[in-house]
Amino acid sequence: MKPPPHRAAPLALAWAVWGLGALFYLIAFFQRVAPAVITDQLMAEFAIGGAALGNLSAFYFYSYVAMQIPTGIIADRWGPRRLLTAGAAVAALGTALFAGAPDIAWASAGRLLIGASVAVGFVSILKLASHWFAPRQYALATGMLLFMGVSGGVVAGVPLRLLVEAFGWRAVMGVAAALTAVLAVAIWLWVRDDPAEHGYAGHFHGSGHGERVAILRGLVQVLSYRNIWLLTLVPIGLSGAVLTFAGLWGVPWLRQVHGLEPKAAAAITSTLLVSWALGGPLLGAWSERMGRRKPLYVATAAIALAGWAALVFLPLPLWLIVVLMVPTGFASGNLVVGFAWAKESVPLRLTGTAAGFCNMGPLMGGMLLQPGVGWVLDRHWSGALAGGARLYDAAAYQAGFTLFVASVGLSLLLIPFVRESHCRQAA
Numbered sequence: 001m002k003p004p005p006h007r008a009a010p011l012a013l014a015w016a017v018w019g020l021g022a023l024f025y026l027i028a029f030f031q032r033v034a035p036a037v038i039t040d041q042l043m044a045e046f047a048i049g050g051a052a053l054g055n056l057s058a059f060y061f062y063s064y065v066a067m068q069i070p071t072g073i074i075a076d077r078w079g080p081r082r083l084l085t086a087g088a089a090v091a092a093l094g095t096a097l098f099a100g101a102p103d104i105a106w107a108s109a110g111r112l113l114i115g116a117s118v119a120v121g122f123v124s125i126l127k128l129a130s131h132w133f134a135p136r137q138y139a140l141a142t143g144m145l146l147f148m149g150v151s152g153g154v155v156a157g158v159p160l161r162l163l164v165e166a167f168g169w170r171a172v173m174g175v176a177a178a179l180t181a182v183l184a185v186a187i188w189l190w191v192r193d194d195p196a197e198h199g200y201a202g203h204f205h206g207s208g209h210g211e212r213v214a215i216l217r218g219l220v221q222v223l224s225y226r227n228i229w230l231l232t233l234v235p236i237g238l239s240g241a242v243l244t245f246a247g248l249w250g251v252p253w254l255r256q257v258h259g260l261e262p263k264a265a266a267a268i269t270s271t272l273l274v275s276w277a278l279g280g281p282l283l284g285a286w287s288e289r290m291g292r293r294k295p296l297y298v299a300t301a302a303i304a305l306a307g308w309a310a311l312v313f314l315p316l317p318l319w320l321i322v323v324l325m326v327p328t329g330f331a332s333g334n335l336v337v338g339f340a341w342a343k344e345s346v347p348l349r350l351t352g353t354a355a356g357f358c359n360m361g362p363l364m365g366g367m368l369l370q371p372g373v374g375w376v377l378d379r380h381w382s383g384a385l386a387g388g389a390r391l392y393d394a395a396a397y398q399a400g401f402t403l404f405v406a407s408v409g410l411s412l413l414l415i416p417f418v419r420e421s422h423c424r425q426a427a
Contacts, residue, residue: 009200014132018141020187021080021125022148024088027180028118029152030160031095032060032366033247033273037161037266038169040252044388046104049381050400054374057248059108061367063116065360069219069353071123079193080124087124088184090117092177099173123356131194143281150277153246157266157273165262218353227345228354230418232361234297235335237407238304240365242332246273248370249377249400257394258318268322272329279333284340287423293341294420296334301412303331308408312401335362344421369403376400 035042035057043053075083094113101107122145129141163172192198222228245253246269254265279300287296307328311321342358343351380396392400 007200008134009132009195009198013198013200014195017132017191018125018128020183020191021084021121021128022145023183024084024091024118024187025121025125025145026148026152026155027088027091027176027183028121029149030156030176031091031114031118032156032243033153034156034160034173036246036248036251036269037157037262038164039248040387040389041164041169042107043390046107047388048104049390050374050377050392051371052104052374054248054371056104056108056111058367058370059111060115061363061370063112064119065363065367067116067119068356068360068363071120071356074120075124075127080128081187081191081193083120083124084191085184085188087117087120088180088187092181092184095173095177095180099170099177122359128191128193146277146280150273153273154270157270158263161262161266218350219357222346222350222353222357225346225354227418227421228342228357230414231338231342231345232358234301234411234414234418235338235358235361236365236368237404237409237411238301238332238365239335239362240367240369241304241308241404241408242272242276242329243362243366244369244373245269245401245404246276247366249373249397252392253397253401256391257397258321260318268325271322272325275326275329276333279330280336282330283334284336287337287340291423292420293337293344293423294415294418297337297341297418298412298415300331300334300337301408301415304328304334305405305408305412307331308401308404312398312405340423341418341421344423344425345419347426365407369407372403373400376403 035053039053042056043049046052046056048056071083078086091114094110094117096110097113098107098110101110125145126142129145133141160172195201250269250272251262251265254260254268255262258265260268283296283300287293290296307324310316311324311328316324338361339355339358342354346354377392377396377400378390380399381390381392382396384391384393
């Protein structure tokens with residue numbers, strides 16, 4: 001029998017394999033927030049209002065949320081290489097369907113396919129990292145993955161708007177579909193589930209195949225913990241407000257109420273996303289140093305609530321709006337504290353299942369708030385149109401964005417009911 005390899009894979013090879021998976025996560029985040037800069041085109045093209053537009057964008061979240069728990073089981077059965085390849089291929093198909101959609105039904109079907117397919121990315125890439133990187137490099141790989149995701153959100157801001165103005169949204173989305181298809185081929189050709197397939201020693205030493213049934217049984221056990229339910233509900237408001245503002249309604253608000261050009265509006269909403277991404281790892285590290293989760297989670301939720309309340313209810317100058325985006329987004333990055341808290345709230349053998357369940361919370365926020373804000377906007381629409389797209393006044397946006405304040409306020413009220421873990425794993 002051939003002896004097992006002892007030499008670890010070169011870091012360049014490990015990062016290359018990881019990088020192809022991370023590009024898929026970049027695409028996932030790009031698709032998540034892309035509708036924000038083409039709201040006017042979509043409303044005019046499909047002759048829809050705010051509620052229908054919010055629902056169209058939220059189809060991404062409907063299927064994404066539904067796929068969170070099955071993804072872990074499928075990843076164990078198929079392995080990340082096959083799952084990422086299939087995900088990228090279906091994402092390309094969904095993007096092509098969205099780009100060529102003759103009506104709102106086909107466009108919604110495209111968004112549904114995109115959400116379901118890119119939902120496999122995060123778990124699969126983390127699984128790749130556990131095999132290709134030493135434990136001491138795993139945290140870096142995870143942080144870089146979040147950075148890649150936010151980079152996709154930034155690409156869906158000003159760069160996407162420039163391309164749409166030059167070539168039209170359908171052509172740009174068609175090219176995105178083609179690039180995603182190329183990525184699917186590249187992942188199949190070059191990504192491998194474990195370094196052993198390239199003749200190197202792997203870093204994963206846990207059990208795998210035999211744990212599939214345990215995952216299903218573990219889900220029932222996870223749901224018996226009160227902390228898990230609460231820590232899934234809390235991010236619905238905190239992250240949902242960010243995903244709804246930066247992912248759909250922030251750009252039209254800045255354009256229609258504050259008179260900005262699309263590119264400037266997209267740049268400002270990207271500021272919120274970048275602050276959100278920076279807040280996550282820093283708040284997580286601060287919580288670890290404090291040795292407690294609840295005080296920092298409460299404080300940051302209060303800051304986020306104050307930020308959204310000021311943005312929604314106060315007549316602020318534009319420069320102060322931009323300044324407020326930074327602490328509001330940064331504080332909303334406390335979802336990383338929540339993920340760590342959830343992990344510590346269950347026995348170690350249940351942490352993966354708990355993470356998958358809690359990851360539904362932030363996405364449910366976008367799923368509920370994007371169409372919710374659109375519905376309120378339609379209720380306050382005065383009848384104004386521009387190029388076939390509805391125009392909403394300041395009062396309509398204030399009414400719609402009140403949902404941000406209400407949902408973040410509810411999140412803040414729920415946090416005190418979560419049991420403190422003191423940064424220690426449950427027995």
